[in-house]
Amino acid sequence: MKRSLSGSPAFGVLIACALLAAPHQASAQPAGQTPGQAAAGEAPAAPAAPAAPTGLSESVAAVVNDAIISTYDLAQRMRLLIATSGVQPTQENLPQFQREALVSLVDEQLQFQELRRVEREQKIEILADNAEVDEEIADMAQQNNMSREQFLGFLASRGIGVDTLRQQIRASMSWQRWIRGRYGSRLRIGDDQIAATQARFAAEAAKPQYQIGEVLIDASRVGGMQQAMAGAQQLVTQMQQGAPFPAVARQFSALPTAATGGDAGWVSAGEMPPEVEAVLEQMRPGQLSQPIAVRDGVYILYLRDKRAGGSAxxxxxxxxxxxxxxxxxxxxxxxxxxxxxxxxxxxxxxxxxxxxxxxxxxxxxxxxxxxxxxxxxxxxxxxxxxxxxxxxxxxxxxxxxxxxxxxxxxxxAGAGAIDKEQVEQRLFSQQLGMIARRYMRDLRNSATIETR
Incomplete structure (x- = not known):
């Protein structure tokens, strides 16, 4: 259940003004690279994010089953999104950052509450400990060619506290562990499913294949199709101006491929929604699509490469x-x-x-x-x-x-060999991703969520 709280100050306006008014700071990272950016060959990063807003009074941004999310938490998460997505904040896209940050914080609070409930009832440990979180931070720094200290210094220069990053990492690691532990052992990919998928790949081998990056803005998560379409359009505009696709996918996509920067590999006809395939057929390698409305939300595609199919x-x-x-x-x-x-x-x-x-x-x-x-x-x-x-x-x-x-x-000919193990892993990831999304929708629907 969701409802708005009345009588709250316009903290969104205060955050927006502070973010836009703050001067840019020099980057503490290698030129042209932002945390979360993929390997060379991707679009260059957007200009450095503004420094942190100061002087904001802290109040309540949301209440999730009696747990409070403060405006400080919200401002911190907005800064983290800006710094790690490479998207330059503007008057037009700040509402999207605020909405995404608040939705992420609400989802994480629901996840923590569910995981703690399971830990109490089943007498097991699920939440990632400090050592695991520190190891993940070290890996993130290494991926961006930085030491841990340089990486945290980069975030600090943008007013982002390490606890903000740690909470996001802890929630993600713990939730993925729980979903895989609870449902992974129960999922059974039958030989008939694998055979049918291989047969479909073989039948489609004569058709073109596309190597794509993908982002899905989940309409149910952001408040409806109108908000999803508006948010997707702003992300497309920012990526056209230099925000790296992988970093945007990691922060905004609702698909399982978000973990790999939106990389979906090679796909053939029949694997994507019809609306998406119709756009893919008209795209050229290196091209970014406009937002594509589908049943569950809005897609954004980046076509990395394209190859003709072969009947041989x-x-x-x-x-x-x-x-x-x-x-x-x-x-x-x-x-x-x-x-x-x-x-x-x-x-x-x-x-x-x-x-x-x-x-x-x-x-x-x-x-x-x-x-x-x-x-x-x-x-x-x-x-x-x-x-x-x-x-x-x-x-x-x-x-x-x-x-x-x-x-x-x-x-x-023309398609990479895909063996039984690869097909099984792809089907497993797809089904586990759908289960995780349904789980989160159930948690949202059964929760009391009050937002200002």
């Missing part, structure tokens, strides 16, 4: 062969065929093919490498089409001799 199939083959001239007698052919037929059941897999073949006199084994199916000799192509990965053919007669071929790999 690539196969990786090994062989065991007996040299046999084209004019060999029927008896010689029968002997070679019999020798390879006896060898076939002894070949357990591609890794042991050469060693197994070496034990048979007169048999030579080798790796034929990867080739397009259509480029193979007709006898090899016919066998490779029918065989699954790991299977071995019956003896095949060619002009050069008698052969067994083993299919060690098979994939669609």
């Amino acid at each position: 199939t690539l196969v990786n083959l090994k062989q065991a062969a007996v040299a046999l001239p084209q004019g060999a007698s029927a008896d010689d052919e029968a002997a070679a065929r019999s020798k390879l037929a006896a060898l076939k059941p002894q070949i357990r897999d591609c890794a042991t093919l050469e060693a197994t073949a070496a034990q048979a006199q007169g048999v030579v084994a080798g790796d034929l490498g990867e080739a397009e199916l259509d480029d193979l000799a007709p006898q090899f192509r016919e066998a490779a089409e029918k065989l699954d990965i790991g299977q071995v053919s019956d003896p095949i007669r060619t002009a050069a001799g008698m052969h067994l071929i083993a299919v060690c790999g098979k994939r669609a």
Whole structure:
């Protein structure tokens, strides 16, 4: 349940004025890089964020099940968002920063309350301890080519207390640990799901694939589609002016890929909402999309690369062969065929093919490498089409001799090979992400949240 508190001072206006009026300070970091920025090749960072506002009186910004979030907490989180997203604060986007900061603080308070309840009832420890939080801060500093002291100094120069960062890290680490611990062991990705996904990838291999970065502004989290669309438009404007996409994704995206700076890897038709795919088809590599309205919110896409699909199939083959001239007698052919037929059941897999073949006199084994199916000799192509990965053919007669071929790999041309383990991990992450979002929606709906 949510309701507003009346009679509160206009603290948002005070924070906005202080943020916009404060002078810029020199950066304590490598030029052109902000905390959270991805590797080289991304857009340069926006100008340094303003210094911290001073002289604000502290009051209540929100109450979450009787727990208070102060205006000081809110101002601190706004500064942290500005510093780590690379977005320059303006009169237009400060309301979005304030809204995102308040929503994040409310969600974290709900998470802490839920985790402490679970700890009490189940007599377990879930919350990340100080050592774990310190290790994460050290990792963040290293990712930005700074020492821990330099990183904290950079935040301090923008008026951000270390406790603000520590709380955000502790909440994120603890919540992810709880979600994975509670639901991860229960999630079962069936072989049928994996097979269906692999079949869909194979069927779509002839279609274009896109390497994308993604941001989703969750409409239910920010107060509706209108707010989501307005916020997304402001983020697009800031990224066009230099705010790095990965840093924005980490702070604002509601998708699981936020943890990796919005990197969704290569996607094909059918993996994204239809509204998103329609935009992707028109984009060029290096281009940032305008906001795209979908059922749950608003998408922003960054197209890193694009490749044409291919209908060709690539196969990786090994062989065991007996040299046999084209004019060999029927008896010689029968002997070679019999020798390879006896060898076939002894070949357990591609890794042991050469060693197994070496034990048979007169048999030579080798790796034929990867080739397009259509480029193979007709006898090899016919066998490779029918065989699954790991299977071995019956003896095949060619002009050069008698052969067994083993299919060690098979994939669609133009698409990176995606094995069972990769598919399983992708499906697992998607399902766990949906569970986490539903969990948070349930907590919000059952809570008493009062905001000024």
